[in-house]
Amino acid sequence: MKKTKLLLGIVLVGIIAAAYFNYPKLNLISGYASKNMASTVFIADRDPVDITLNDNEMPLINLADCEVSQEGTSATANVYGLMPRTAVYKEGLGAVLTNKEFSKHNFDIVPNRFQVQDSLPFPYGNNGVIDTVLENVAYDKLEVAFENAFQDPEQKTRSLLVVHKNQIIGERYIRGFSKDTKILGWSMTKSILGTIYGILEYQDEIDMEFKPFAKEMSMKNHKPDITLNHLLRMQSGLEWDENYFKISDVTKMLFLDSDMTLAQRYKKVVAEPTEVWNYSSGTTNLLSGILREQFATHQEYLDFPYRELIDKIGMNSMLLETDLSGNFILSSYGWATTRDWAKFGLLYLNKGDWNGKRIFSESWSDYVAKPTINSNGTYGAHFWLNAEGKYEDIPTDLYSVNGFQGQRIFIIPSKDLVVVRTGLKEQTDEQFNTLLKEIIASIR
Template identity: 50%
Template sequence: MKIFKRILLVVLVAFVLTFFYNYPKLTLLSGYAAKNTASSVFLAKRSLAFTDANDNNFTPVNIASNEINTDEASAASSVLGLNKRKAIYREGLGAVLVTDDFDSSQPQLTPKRSKPDNSTPFPYGNADPKDTVFANIDYAKLKETIDTIFNDKNKTRSVVVIYKDNIIFEKYDTGFTKDSRQLGWSMTKSITGTLFGILKCKGKINLQQNNLFPEWKNDERKNITIHNLLQMNSGLEWEEDYNSISDATKMLFLEKDMTQAQVHKPLIGKPNETWNYSSGTTNLLSGILRTKFDTHQAYLDFWYSALIDKIGMNSMLVETDMSNHYIGSSYGWATARDWAKLGLLYLHNGEWNGEHLFDNEWVSYATTPTATSDGKYGAQLWLNAGGKYPDVPKNMYSFNGYKGQNVFILPSQELVVVRTSLTKNADVNTLLKGIVNAIKT
């Protein structure tokens, strides 16, 4: 009996220690579930049942219990009734995790949006594209290649292939269509970076500007430039890990103002010598963008008037945090076709329907490998200069996001390829190789 009691005591102590060790994680876990549920249901217009069975159905998020309140457009999540978190949906601003003292009745500024052009064919409008058949494309091979990544393992939701401004192949998983908004996760970073390109080409921003924050004026951080931030090469401390309590998860699921998450971080390297991928850095850039406008309304409007609505990405919505700053690191939602439009803008060196939003000098800058990134990163976009995809041209670059969101731009082939999914399992190299090989040059 004594041995049994001792074993029971050890088990009990182990349980208590495990519980208290993991308790803080429950706050982040329920925060993820609440935010994801609110966005999926009220922004993407999916059902709670579909969201739980798909978007929230992975370990450990699937242990959270989720509920929605349609009257107030909110979602609440908890784990075994503990650490309950709430997210609310605000029209024009998206879903946001809120604290108990958040007053949702207070009016919020919202961005002014342009009226969609639903009569002009894609890509310059939202109507279906004209049927175009290219003699140099092996459509059967193209279909065979893309069909292979639509399965339970890869969980691909959409693929759109654009050649010479024409959609040559488009496929969606069950439950998704060309009108389905999909979360781009870190593809949103390329939206944020592009806005700097637009300002630079208008002569309204200096990428070599330093002394960016009062908190940095008395130490070496004063030497960090906007250029360093765009290239993720500031030397600032940051942990980008979505499987633990990290800087990234604390920012996304705890912070009221995400533009400040990295301001107070120390240097752990030297600017321009220490590449480190950081969502905190991109939200820092979102905060810097705010300082370029006299009013918050002008900041909110700029993202849409200068870029998103300008190129007809009318389905896109970039969500804001509790301080009403854009979460430029992670929370851009759009249809696959609209994500493709951003890729086409880069493919055409910033020209859109006869108007230059930026020029080829910006594209050259954005696709120049960042020092110490091993040729894999430019300015808020990913590169193949280091040969990550060995069977694809090295001048390919892309917008990439968590769980396998991609927009690939292949300049030499005049191609843009969009893939959205729930996993990163797909063999992207083989996918892109097959697409390229299906087009005879």
């Protein structure tokens, strides 16, 4: 009897301890579930049941129960009735997680859009595609690459699009997705942020050697020495923990903070600039905050990416979500159709020239594709690289736009290729190597 009581006591203590240490995680679980549900329903116009069964069907997140309010354009999630979180959608701004400070914020200021209707086909317009057969493309071999990308359901590929010589030579979607479906790019959005800085540099509005912390004089660290270049290359030396499987800097920022631009700003310096390379979503959102400081008004800040980049190259489907303070969350929350993501890749393949209009300097594409010190040739300036042959069968001039769950835009200048793959599961380097190898093999 005593042993039974002792055993029950140990179990009870274990349950209490588990609840105590894991209770804060519920905030992140219900936060992710409600935010992802609200964004996907109201931005991508997808079915809540499908989102529950697929997008939110991942470890821990699938513990959350989520309900959508169509009238209030919101989604609320909880974990066994605990820690409810609500995400509210606002047209033009996306969905935002509410908190105790929600009522203080003004959502009346939204970006102006500068979309122009045209009669041109992809990529320079949205009136269909060019269907000319290219003589140097072996379409039967290309079809094999597509079949292999979609035949294994475990790969969870959702769309695949291949552009050669500015023309779509292959395009496929799984059931329920189409050329009009907006897809969350996750960290692909980081490259949008980097490009905005490239545009400002081309317009002589900012320099990559600009030191945003120059006025924060300190004898204890090198923070005043940090430049935009260091931040774009993730080598600032500022402390950051990019761990999505626990309560960390990045999860607290994305699911708890009202102003996400501050999470990295006030971190301590743990190394001199360039001494270490440390991938950080906090750095990107810090850059979003620094970007906002370059404009006189909030409206100008919200308008700039759409006027000077997104709508200028016809990425009319794109939406950049904001936080409670009205800052673009450029680390993670950019939505666009697969074709529009491809347009972004083509802008870089064409070195900033868009049908005769220059968006950024020709040298900017070389800048973002230059390897960053201590990244082992895998990172440039908010772009990923193949400089040291991570994809062993692919040209080393490949650089890419990468996001969670295997979102990719591959840019291969030597092959005049842009490949967009979206999905719901991260692929291995070997899987991407095989996909790209098969696509390249179809081009003579």
